[in-house]
Amino acid sequence: MRPVEQTWPADLARDYMAKGYWRGETFPALLRARAAAHPERIAMKGGGASWSYGALLQRAERFGAGLLALGLRPGDRVLVQMGNVPEFVEAVFGLFLAGMLPVYALPAHRKVELSHLLRTSEAAGIITERKIGGFDHAALAGELAEELPDLRHVVVSEPGRAGEGLAHVAGDAAALPGDPDPQAVAFLQISGGSTGLSKLIPRTHDDYIYSLRESARICGLHGQSVYMAVLPVAHNFTMSSPGWLGVFYAGGRVVLCPDPRPETSFAMVRDEGVTITALVPPLALRWLEAAEAEAPELPTLEVLQVGGAKFLPGAARRVRPALGCRLQQVFGMAEGLVNYTRLDDPEEVIVSTQGRPISPDDEIRVVDDEDREVATGGSGHLLTRGPYTIRAYHAAPEANAKSFTAEGFYRTGDIVRRRESGHLEVLGRASDHINRAGEKISAEEIEDHLIAHPDVLDAVVVSVPDPRHGERTCAFVLPREGAAPEARVLRGFMRGRDIAAFKIPDEIRLVSDLGTTAVGKISRRELRAQLQAQASETEAT
Numbered sequence: 001m002r003p004v005e006q007t008w009p010a011d012l013a014r015d016y017m018a019k020g021y022w023r024g025e026t027f028p029a030l031l032r033a034r035a036a037a038h039p040e041r042i043a044m045k046g047g048g049a050s051w052s053y054g055a056l057l058q059r060a061e062r063f064g065a066g067l068l069a070l071g072l073r074p075g076d077r078v079l080v081q082m083g084n085v086p087e088f089v090e091a092v093f094g095l096f097l098a099g100m101l102p103v104y105a106l107p108a109h110r111k112v113e114l115s116h117l118l119r120t121s122e123a124a125g126i127i128t129e130r131k132i133g134g135f136d137h138a139a140l141a142g143e144l145a146e147e148l149p150d151l152r153h154v155v156v157s158e159p160g161r162a163g164e165g166l167a168h169v170a171g172d173a174a175a176l177p178g179d180p181d182p183q184a185v186a187f188l189q190i191s192g193g194s195t196g197l198s199k200l201i202p203r204t205h206d207d208y209i210y211s212l213r214e215s216a217r218i219c220g221l222h223g224q225s226v227y228m229a230v231l232p233v234a235h236n237f238t239m240s241s242p243g244w245l246g247v248f249y250a251g252g253r254v255v256l257c258p259d260p261r262p263e264t265s266f267a268m269v270r271d272e273g274v275t276i277t278a279l280v281p282p283l284a285l286r287w288l289e290a291a292e293a294e295a296p297e298l299p300t301l302e303v304l305q306v307g308g309a310k311f312l313p314g315a316a317r318r319v320r321p322a323l324g325c326r327l328q329q330v331f332g333m334a335e336g337l338v339n340y341t342r343l344d345d346p347e348e349v350i351v352s353t354q355g356r357p358i359s360p361d362d363e364i365r366v367v368d369d370e371d372r373e374v375a376t377g378g379s380g381h382l383l384t385r386g387p388y389t390i391r392a393y394h395a396a397p398e399a400n401a402k403s404f405t406a407e408g409f410y411r412t413g414d415i416v417r418r419r420e421s422g423h424l425e426v427l428g429r430a431s432d433h434i435n436r437a438g439e440k441i442s443a444e445e446i447e448d449h450l451i452a453h454p455d456v457l458d459a460v461v462v463s464v465p466d467p468r469h470g471e472r473t474c475a476f477v478l479p480r481e482g483a484a485p486e487a488r489v490l491r492g493f494m495r496g497r498d499i500a501a502f503k504i505p506d507e508i509r510l511v512s513d514l515g516t517t518a519v520g521k522i523s524r525r526e527l528r529a530q531l532q533a534q535a536s537e538t539e540a541t
């Protein structure tokens with residue numbers, strides 16, 4: 001079995017320790033410390049269950065020991081595929097306590113993605129729910145176990161008993177191993193690419209706990225914070241920015257929201273006294289629309305985090321008036337680097353940037369196509385390295401050669417502009433510019449103008465090959481409920497916004513749906529690729 005490693009150069013590792021970033025904390029020690037300090041405090045509620053820190057530790061120990069009793073060994077990789085249920089957290093901490101490495105899959109993953117993740121990680125086990133959203137995951141796991149010789153154990157969380165789904169896997173906590181090496185890999189996260197097959201991201205105890213400890217501080221978390229998990233709990237944003245792990249770090253409470261619709265979420269915010277939650281932009285737009293219609297009373301909600309994809313300034317400005325809370329933009333990646341707008345940043349910075357890095361030692365380079373540094377204020381490719389950004393994917397030499405520079409910088413694939421203050425604006429992906437007769441147009445800039453129109457809920461702009469301009473712009477527009485703005489009207493509206501004429505879309509198509517990706521966010525890169533193909537196809541016929 002190939003070892004899972006993640007190493008930083010020795011001198012940097014020493015520096016990160018000396019600066020107090022890496023403190024030798026580990027996940028087993030973290031949960032034990034919280035359970036010792038606040039045994040009775042509620043750590044998590046969801047699916048009818050309510051667990052104190054003491055109860056969570058006890059369950060995780062019993063489950064982890066149960067995995068050892070089944071024959072799994074410390075060092076084994078175990079894929080976890082579950083919805084937003086408390087058993088997910090029990091399983092993950094059970095694995096940590098047993099010295100095993102969780103491999104995080106999303107509920108939407110099916111055979112192709114799962115078998116890729118299982119093979120690449122050489123996973124010895126899979127933990128899943130019998131059914132998620134009607135799909136039979138137990139049957140699929142069984143099928144995969146027949147095909148993959150490494151996959152020897154299938155553990156199925158049984159439905160119908162609040163928080164008791166994993167109770168049948170139990171062992172004696174005395175069998176658990178000692179604390180792991182803080183610089184060892186704790187788990188494998190998956191890369192956010194919404195197309196193709198994900199790469200595996202090995203994160204260590206030290207590096208990940210540094211990022212979530214600082215995230216908790218930046219987000220102002222404390223023992224009374226109540227975080228509502230709406231997005232999938234296995235996604236890096238929900239897990240550690242500050243996510244449920246950051247909340248546990250701070251000794252607060254996590255509540256799991258069963259479905260992301262505004263009605264359900266608003267009721268949960270009220271019932272549970274939620275202080276902070278995190279959304280992707282399309283969901284944030286739905287919340288804004290609902291809140292503007294019904295003006296819900298959400299007095300406990302202090303912070304709404306929005307991230308994962310670009311949240312356009314026009315929408316960002318509506319958060320405080322509609323929801324009565326502060327907005328925090330989060331621009332992160334499972335590979336490491338996370339940027340936050342700070343809670344006390346000026347409004348203009350909060351609505352129009354995607355924040356600045358967590359760490360003073362997050363090195364940021366903005367470069368042109370030839371890797372030459374671009375002056376502050378100019379736009380370019382974002383490269384980064386630092387105390388919690390990986391140096392390599394697991395078992396992916398080709399991807400590593402493409403994704404990391406010789407000096408160990410990660411090529412994020414994002415085009416950004418860096419301000420004097422260090423705040424970053426995400427302008428798009430490397431291929432999201434439209435080059436119209438030599439004029440570069442940022443798709444997002446045009447989308448931002450379009451969504452400023454009261455009849456437009458969302459918009460995606462792509463380039464289409466054009467005989468005259470090389471490329472021209474095509475805008476797919478999702479109108480608000482009941483609206484059907486005419487192209488002529490939208491063009492007139494955009495002209496009224498004092499922008500260069502070449503930025504007015506050449507073509508505007510109204511659509512009833514813009515589609516979503518596996519994590520439930522609209523990945524604009526993926527969408528543009530799809531819509532671009534569609535637009536070019538209809539062009540050809």
Ligand code: OOB
Binds near residue numbers: 193311354
């Ligand atoms: C988060 O992580 P991933 O790994 O699913 O996706 C990372 C990519 C980034 O490279 C960027 O292209 C995009 O998602 N992205 C954003 C963004 N946040 C992420 N693009 C524009 N604006 C933003 N605010 O998506 C993720 C991980 C941790 C925290 C938050 C998000």
